[in-house]
Amino acid sequence: MKHTSRRNACKVLVAAAALACISGTALAEGGSLADIKARGQLTVGTEAAYEPYEFVENGVVVGYGRDVLEHMARKLGVKLVQLNLPFQGLLPGLMSRRFDFVATSVGITEERAKRFAFSRPIGIVRSMLVVSTANKALNRPEDLASKIVGTQMGSQAQPVAQEFDRQLKEKYGKGFAELKLFQAYPDVSVALGNGTLDVGVLPSNVLAVQMRRQPNSFRMIGEIGSPRLLAWVANPKDEEIRSFINATLEEMRASGKLAELQKKWFGETMALPTADYLPKGAL
Structure with a gap:
């Protein structure tokens, strides 16, 4: 398997500048589930450099997270658009609504939890x-x-x-x-x-x-x-999106689908908390 990451800063800056030049609201995502369905696509930000959670293989983002995202997109009846970006730009991009949520393995910390809306845990490390x-x-x-x-x-x-x-x-x-x-x-x-x-x-x-x-x-x-527990992150203003992520993860856990994907990518299942996983003062 080929595991690649975006390490060329110049290319990243050029790509970011090109995206910024797009007119209108092409980059503006987030909001509500109705907005996502109206656009016909679920847009998420990911750093695909954390195998087997999310990584690049043969030029395509794959992994545990990708499989969960595809399940969510099918549930919404929309296309999945997964942007592979440097980690340092994901949370700022979330707040400027470059995507609907961050679907990468973000560690839940007290400082982050006071600023961003974490989903329930998807992994542990x-x-x-x-x-x-x-x-x-x-x-x-x-x-x-x-x-x-x-x-x-x-x-x-x-x-x-x-x-x-x-x-x-x-x-x-x-x-x-x-x-x-x-x-x-x-x-x-x-x-x-x-x-x-x-x-x-x-x-x-x-x-x-x-x-x-x-x-x-x-x-x-x-x-x-x-x-440390790992989770995905939504914009604090988009509570409906966080609720959708949590509800879907619970459905997948209850059906055994989440355990199936964990065995596929990690070789074992994970005992993940469904309550009391956020630190004091979290959003």
Whole structure:
């Protein structure tokens, strides 16, 4: 399988500029289910670089999330339009109504939940510490002191890594030598392989894919932080859209369809909460 991501900033900027030049309300999405049906399409924003949740294969976005979205589009009787964009532009794009909702694996955090309308969880992930198998010196999370650590910029793993750096400084008097932030998780794996990075902080699902693709190339030395729930995000003004997402996920859970898709993409089912999953003060 070919796993690609949009890493060329210039191309992204050019594409964004071209879209911005489109006249009228071609880019304006969101609102209500009636609006979506009137347009005849469900438009969502995704960063397709988080296999097996959402990724690109043979030039097409596929994955667990894509299958769920296709089910939702069929339910509405409309066409699915899935825009593959850099993660850093998804939430701002949501607020400017570039799409109906964000259908990518966004970690539920207290700060985000006060600004954006999260759906019920669609997945769960753990922050794993990984090194190259050629690196025999690092074996425990405590070994990260004075080492170069890397993860994806703007991801749920970034604050987990920053918090662990703080804990190391508090306990041992020194933290990471440097925290490098990359545009995408595959870049972290590349940096581990070429030796420019000592330790990577990767989500458990991403690590599983990498270890399957490159057996004997990486090894885990521990886990940091707490498991995080992943969800989709709607504009706070579009409560009907969030309710539709939640109701459809519940229907899929009750029918067994969601478990079927989880087994297809992850090899196992997930025990996901249906209540009390949002932090205090969440919208």
